[in-house]
Amino acid sequence: MHDHPAELDYEWPTCVTPRCNRRLWVAEASRWACRPCEDATGRRIAELPGLFTQLDTTAMLMKGASRITSATSGSKTPPIPPRLDVLNLVGPGGIAARLAAIEDAWRKTLGWTVAPWRGNPAEAIPKHVAFLANNLLWACSSYEEVGQDIDDVRRLHVECAALVSGEKRPGRVQIGVCPTVVDDGWCGTQLTASTGSHRIHCGSCGARWETLGEWRELRAAQERVLAEAAGVAA
Template sequence: MHDPDTLDDYSWPVCVTPNCNRQLWVAEATRWACRPCEDKTTARITELPALFRQLDTTAALMKGASRINGGGSGSRTAPIPPRLDVLNLVGPGGVAARLSAIEDSWRAVLGWTVAPWRGNPAEAVPGLATFLANNLLWACSSYGEVGQDIDDLRRLHAECTALVNDERRPGRVQIGNCPVRVGDRVCWTPLTATAASHRVRCGGCGTRWETLGEWRELRARQETVLAEAAGVAA
C-alpha cells in the first residue's frame, strides 16, 4: 500500500488519521492508522453504549416530564421542553445511524452483506459498537479510508461526552461599542462578553478591559461618547 515507483518518490508512511499524521513504526509499515489511534478509538467505541444510555435516559425524562407547582393545588406546569441536541443523538438519525454508516462501509469493502437494522437506536448501538470494535484492527490495517472513520468516531464520542457532562459553551452578550479613540475617530467596534471570563478585548483596536475598575471606565467612556454624539446631533 505504501510502495513507491522509485526510491526518489519514497516517503516514510504516516498515520492517515486527521490531526495525527505520525510516522508509522517499522512494525506498523503495512498499516493505514497507527496503534495509538487504534487504541484511543477502541476506548471510545467501548464507551459509546454507556454514553448513549445516559443520554437516552436524560432525553426521555426531559421530553415527557411535568412538574407539580409549589402551591399544592395539584395543577401542572407545561412540560419541560426537550433538549434538541440530546434528542438529535438518541433519535433515528443520531448515534445509531452514524455508527451504522461506518459499519455499512466496512462491510461493503469486506464483501459482506449489509447487516439488517437492529431494532430501535437503544437496541442497535451496543451491536454496532461490538461490530466496530471487533473489526477495528482490520480497518486500521487494510482500509484506506479508516482515518476519516476514526475522526468521525472521535467527534461522536466528544459530542456524547459533552452532553452527558452538560458542558455547554457560555453564550456571549453585547455590552456596547468600543469608545477608544483611534486617530481622529472613535473605534466603536461592537464589544461582547461572556460569563466564563472577565476579560473583554476589542476586535478592532485591540484594547483590553480586565478588572472591575476597567469595566467601570469602559462604561463611563461609552456614555461620554454617546453624550457627545447626542450633543452634536442636537
C-alpha cells in the same frame, strides 16, 4: 500496501487519521492508521453504549425544562423535550445511525451484507459497537478510508461525553489561511483555533502549530503569503 521505492523522494507513510498524520513506525508500515489511534478509537467505541444509556433518560432530555402542569397549561400533553441536542443523539438519526453508516461501509468493502440490526437504537447500538470493535484492527490495517471513520467516532464520542458531563464545547475562531508550501504553491486552507486548546492543525496538508514560538512562525508566514499575493496583484 506501502511500497518502498528506491527513489530519493520517497515519503514514509503516515497515519491517515486527520488529527494525527504522524509517521508510522516500521512495524506499522503496512497499516493505514497507527496503533495509538486504533487504541484510542477502541476505547471510545467501547464507551459509547454507556454514554447512550446516560443520555437516553427523561431527566437528561428534560434537563432545564420549565415545570408545566395540566393546571397551568390546560393540557396533560407533556412539552417537547428542550434538549434537542440530546434527542438528536439518542433518536433514530443519532448515535445508532452514525455507527451503522460506518459499519455498512466496512461491510461493503469486505463484501458482506449490510448490518441486519436496525430500528430501536438501544438494541442496535451494542450490535454496531461489537462489530466495529471486532473489525477495528482490520480497518486500521486494510481499509484506506479508516481515517475519516476514526475521526467520526472521535467527534461522536466528544459530543456524547460533553452532554453527559454538562460541559460547554469550546468555540472556534478563524485565524487566517494555512501558509504551508505545497506542490502547486501554498495550501490556503482556512485555519481555525479552539478556545479550549493551544493546538492548531490544518486538515488539508496536515501542518501543525502547537507552541507559542510556532504560533509566531505561523503568523509571520501568513503575513509573507499575504504580502506576496498583494505584490502579484499589484
